[in-house]
Amino acid sequence: MAFVFKIEPKTVDDAFKDENWYLAMQDELNQFKRNEVWDLVPQHQNQQVIGTKWVFRNKLNDSGCIVKNKARLVVKGYSKKRELTMIKPMHLWLG
């Protein structure tokens, strides 16, 4: 990717304003398709449905330059254990 966008958007609306972030979201969804992550199905009553949310992060290289805009789709509030989200503060995106 030749150009990357520096600011990490907080909302999906902000992300849609920049082509690179839009492509990053599509990358993530394409990867889901390749990996057969999910199927679209009709919703039934009394079925618990978990919300999803986009998280936007810039991937840095060793010298601290932004090399990639990464959009990740995560599920909301299902993980009750705080440690799972807290333990890897920087590593998650740098690694």
Add this chain to the structure above:
Amino acid sequence: MARLEAIRILLAIASMLDFKLFQMDVNSAFLNRYIKEEVFVEQPPGFQDFEFSNHVYKLKKALYGLKQAPRSWYERLSQFLIKCEFHRGNVDSTLFFKKSNKDILFVQIYVDDIVFGSTNLFLCKEFSTNMQQEFEMSMMEELVRPEKFK
């Protein structure tokens, strides 16, 4: 889940025994495994299907944030390591080690990152090759501090 202390101890041992540490990570680690539970999630914000806007996605594999995700990856990885004759740490169950003659290989699991080091460089290379054959992994790199943390 790996504790930061465990990583620090590994760093200390590595500098004491004077061996290099390496790092590799799993590409989309969390997507590697099918989940058993029925989990439904909303369509991604901004990417709802026009025709089926009321539909939901039924997950076949785990997503980030799902509590099943780290666990199922860890289970699969630890099964593989134990098959490769690694021992699991009694105190920290994310630390694995394998002895071979006078040498020892340490492997620390840190979510989708793996930090490993050995008194014998050959063991590291062998481990890296084995992992790449079993999982979709990045190449092994020497563990260095990123510029911004120096």
